[in-house]
Amino acid sequence: MIRPSCTLFCALLVVLYHLGNFFLPLTKRNPAEAPVPVLPRLTAKRDLTGKWLPHLDLDELNLSVRRLRSSTRLREIGNSIQAWFGQVPEWIFIENKKWTTLYLRSDLGVSQGAIPFYRQSVQSAVQSIGDLNAKLKKEHWKLLVVPVPSKVSIRRESISWPVLELDKLSRHPLQQDRADEVCDLLFAGLKQAGVDFIDLRPDFRRETDRDPQQTAIFLAAESHWTGLGIQIAADRATTRLHALYGLEVDGSNVKMEKVTYYCDLARALELSPIVQTPLSGILEVDDRVPFSHKEAKGPPRSLLALAGTSYSGQYSWYPKAGFAQTLDGMLPSTRVLSFAEAGHGSLRTMMTFLAKRSEIYAQLASYPDHLIRPDDKYLIWEFPVRDLGAFVGTVFEFSPENDSPANAAYPVAVECQNGLEMLHGKNFFWLNNTLATLRFRGDNRARLLSLSWVTHRGQDLPVGANPQVEFIIGAYTQLTQLSEGLRDTVTIRVPERIEELTLRCVNPVPENGHHAGGPEKRILMVGIADLKANFVELPSQ
């Protein structure tokens, strides 16, 4: 009889774990070649001249281990077991326990109505936005505020009231949704403060009432807009800009196309494909999304900046989709700059916009006089109503010289080719075998350039042999492994006098593979998330 030996058992587990990191199959959601060894994470920071920059980032190290194939499989199985028991993340709740529609619990805050907290939040928001509007006007910006109503408030008829989910520890039943009280207060305040806004509720409700069984405006498993929601919001915003300022609008440039979407929860709660859970059916959806087919007909005559949250970022990983691209498509003679960023709340992108104004002005100044007049500058600010609490105590820094000081880390890219967020309403570069060039502000000091990127591989897009990112600075070339799925970082030492960096993807897909622009929209995206330069004091000669 074989006696069980714990040594053998543990040795077997460890061996299987490490073998699994090499041989376990990749999944649709995690198609990239996950990094196998841990040690490279310890030495990943190497500059262009091959000089090691000793660095051990524990968070990065832990993330690396999380991304390994065996770790991923174990996590997926664990998540699936928990989901099978009906255990879901605390930040969502399920409509009538039917597992067909999920809501954000944070939506329920604003459903309490005009309680003192939201009264104060609205007051703060109105004051902040009013002040900001007045200051922006002095620089000839025309602000349009787009508050996004909560999914609960749009679909309230389909929910069984009262709901208990407001606080999972204590019983605070919500008898009904009263989010309209907050919206009405906000809009009344904005009106009084002379701020232009659009109220999306009537259009969203009308569309939802048309077919209550379908989520229509919001995705089933998350609170973001569907393609239809994006289209309605863009339509309402451009119509308003046309009505107020006569901005040229042409909806024919935007066409709805079918895409497959893995909802946020699928990324947050990776489930094993081999275990069926109640969530399995709603995490992957087919949606029809507006794509811009705008073709530049002459130089732009006006400029629209978009500060927004994940609602604006939704679908922007497709080359010509998302709220910004839809706006861009509908405004034929307007250039759209998007500062939208997911996951950082309502205020950060506005702060980013404010900090980059001088860059925008510098860029505008380089154009011939007749292209964009100082008066033709518009700013759309999208934020969800549930986030109103963030305005309490917020003061917006506002001065033309509000860039970071020269000796601190600050964004260096002022101009890029081949699609940069500033130019095409994207947060991302596209590096599908095409070169992207970053130009820096001139400075005679050496810099340490930190590039953080995330990659996203379209569904079924095969992985090329040894995909890498290539950096070319002057005579130097550096190749870095393209690891996908999560944020990756490289630090490059840029010598003084160098003002240009070129980068591209090498072998992101097999030679015969599809990539961006293909009919099925199968894409590889490399998004530069943080681009910072630290100046390095050189030793005196």
Next chain:
Amino acid sequence: MIFTDPIFFFYFLPSFLIVARVLSSRPNLQLLLRIFIIAATLIFYGFQNPLWIALFAATILPAYLFTLLTAKTLESKTSTIFLTLGIAHCLTMLMAFKYLNWFSELWPPLSGIRSGLATYFGEKGWIELPPGISFYVFEAISCMVDVFRRKIDFPRRFLDYANFICFFPRFIAGPIIRYSDVSEQLRQWPPMNLNAGLTLFSLGFSLKILFADQFAKFTRYAFEVSQPDFLQALTGSVAYTFQIYFDFWGYSIMAMGLGYCLGFRFPDNFRMPYRSVSITDFWRRWHITLSSWLRDYLYISLGGNRLGKLRQYVNLLITMALGGLWHGASSVFVLWGVWHGVLLVFERIVGIDRLSEKSPPFTRLYAFMLVFIGWILFRSTSLSQAFGILAGLFGTRGFMSSYNPLLIQSYLFSATLCVVGLVFFAFFEPGLFRDGGMLERRFAVGEKLFIYSSFILALIVRFSEEGVPFLYFQF
């Protein structure tokens, strides 16, 4: 690095055990093995902040020097001076890194020193407690005092002393061992016992992940609600009572198991504490190595029971209050210690024998309820919070006037594991001590297979959750 970290059990531990196994195969490699264990411990410890290694050295090297000087001057009165200096040095390090945040709030002029230390050992001006400092400082003090009391031969080889202190399986959170516990084993280095050690490690890991971390999810009912009703207070405080037990017991078993892998036998730290028949009995079963340390080096040093009844009671109160303070720089910890001190005094006055005459279910309930109340104090952030929870338990806010079952519904898997944990506690815990201590326990084939299965499930759960740090890492 912590024991439940994938980096620990898939990278550090296998590499360590393979090298240790190779080095232990030949007696002439023993020196290398000893050095290797110290090096591995320092890597294990300094993984998060390499400066902690420097702090450890700055604490332990002078402690060794003072122990050496105490041993050399045992025949003269100078030894008392060296002993005092050694203890003062150790306690100063402990005060500086564990209590300075608290002291500087009470006396602001200290905030300058605090900010200075926080530059290297903390962030935002506040010192972050270096893990393990409470444990290795106590071990260094115990060695020093035992040398002074001539209970042990001084470890003349520094390597013996270093191997005693610097041993990663119990470095961060104990058990607190004495030099006498391992001196013989250090002299005659024991053979590795991987099978039994890893079985214990797997068992401890399962207790931590499958029970302690699941109970942790429900402590919020009591401790994150401003005015809990009866059901909220009960659910939350019972959850914490079992979280802290399975967490620390699980950790201790893992530490014992890892020590046993290398052949070292550490004393049991727990012996079914929630089956105690009195508070006195509880302290013989809960965190045994700490309570015996407090008894031997604090209570007895204060005079113990040699100076009359009244003095004995005062000594008990002081010992338990300081024992509470050892857990952290907070008044609630001191009050928790005082609570236990008062109960111990009460039992001395009433007579423990009279309590033992009662039927075991009654005495067990008596001890459990008092310990349970103590944990409410221990976990609360303030006295008012503790009283709020107690008020809830006494039903002053209704039975379930605001209780919301949704948290349990949202964590049905965890709730199921908690029920399994309670069943394990009720029916299987005594079986683990059937053969005496945990190290004596011989597991049958079926039990081993059950432990392996639990370990795999725990591994899966660990990967799918963020992980709850061991509670005793913060002490």
